[in-house]
Amino acid sequence: MIASEVLLSARDLSVRFGGVLAVNKVGFEVRRGEVFTLIGPNGAGKTTVFNLISRIYTPTSGQIVWHGEDARPVVLTEHAPHEIAALGIARTFQNIELFEHATVLHNLLIGRHRHRRTGFWRDVFFTPGTRRAEIESREKVERVIDLLDLQHHRDSTVAGLPYGVRKVVELARALCTEPKLLLLDEPSSGLNVEETADMAFWIQDIQKELGISVLMVEHDMSLVSKVSDRVLAMNMGEALASGTPSEVQSDGRVVEAYLGAVDDLSSLRRGRV
Numbered sequence: 652m653i654a655s656e657v658l659l660s661a662r663d664l665s666v667r668f669g670g671v672l673a674v675n676k677v678g679f680e681v682r683r684g685e686v687f688t689l690i691g692p693n694g695a696g697k698t699t700v701f702n703l704i705s706r707i708y709t710p711t712s713g714q715i716v717w718h719g720e721d722a723r724p725v726v727l728t729e730h731a732p733h734e735i736a737a738l739g740i741a742r743t744f745q746n747i748e749l750f751e752h753a754t755v756l757h758n759l760l761i762g763r764h765r766h767r768r769t770g771f772w773r774d775v776f777f778t779p780g781t782r783r784a785e786i787e788s789r790e791k792v793e794r795v796i797d798l799l800d801l802q803h804h805r806d807s808t809v810a811g812l813p814y815g816v817r818k819v820v821e822l823a824r825a826l827c828t829e830p831k832l833l834l835l836d837e838p839s840s841g842l843n844v845e846e847t848a849d850m851a852f853w854i855q856d857i858q859k860e861l862g863i864s865v866l867m868v869e870h871d872m873s874l875v876s877k878v879s880d881r882v883l884a885m886n887m888g889e890a891l892a893s894g895t896p897s898e899v900q901s902d903g904r905v906v907e908a909y910l911g912a913v914d915d916l917s918s919l920r921r922g923r924v
């Protein structure tokens with residue numbers, strides 16, 4: 652692979668929690684512009700990989716290198732968790748994390764926070780610089796609202812919205828940070844078939860129209876097959892196989908890993924392409 656194609660690389664990544672080796676020497680690369688998906692039975696270590704990238708956890712060994720800055724690779728473990736968004740990495744969570752009692756618009760404006768460069772006193776006196784930044788933020792947020800079809804919900808309080816809409820709002824908030832890489836943790840969980848189909852559509856739009864790369868953890872194999880360029884299957888903390896969705900789904904080691912979890916195996920088969 653040409654080095655300039657790589658946006659993020661995880662090398663020999665391990666993390667141990669007491670006696671549990673949650674991630675064991677895992678390596679993968681996310682290329683610019685692709686949708687790369689981590690699959691695997693429950694407890695495989697997928698969310699832990701996300702938490703390592705977001706710096707919620709620190710790896711016991713190994714490295715995560717970010718190539719989002721033009722020339723200079725950045726070792727993520729040398730950065731504090733609050734600096735990760737500023738580097739251009741945004742994420743959604745398995746359990747939606749939004750300000751429940753704020754409106755959709757306010758949640759999205761909070762998502763713009765990392766782009767505010769105005770400073771406390773300029774904000775207090777509402778200087779022309781502050782005003783310009785405010786207008787720019789509003790315009791960017793409105794564009795995301797249009798893209799994800801959230802116009803009807805702009806002024807609704809998040810707590811009153813159906814679960815499926817809240818999932819889209821969380822996606823919108825992540826997009827408002829203008830990321831280069833979007834981490835989606837189980838975007839289809841809790842969604843019905845129709846909402847999952849919509850989610851696939853949004854992910855494809857985000858990749859194709861906005862040119863944002865996506866790293867996703869997902870169980871729904873029909874969604875995985877529809878949107879992923881490449882897939883990495885994990886089991887018990889280890890990388891098992893990688894390739895296109897159909898290559899990975901028919902890999903003997905992957906099928907065997909899912910055999911240990913019958914429910915998970917049926918989800919693997921449902922999405923077979």
Ligand SMILES: Nc1ncnc2c1ncn2[C@@H]1O[C@H](COP(=O)(O)OP(=O)(O)OP(=O)(O)O)[C@@H](O)[C@H]1O
Binds near residue numbers: 672694696697699700
């Ligand atoms: N903070 C923690 N402390 C102790 N053990 C942890 C911690 N976080 C994760 N683990 C353990 O690490 C292993 C991998 O968990 P992880 O949540 O990453 O799996 P997963 O592949 O995302 O599973 P699922 O599909 O069910 O979300 C599990 O055995 C889990 O119990």
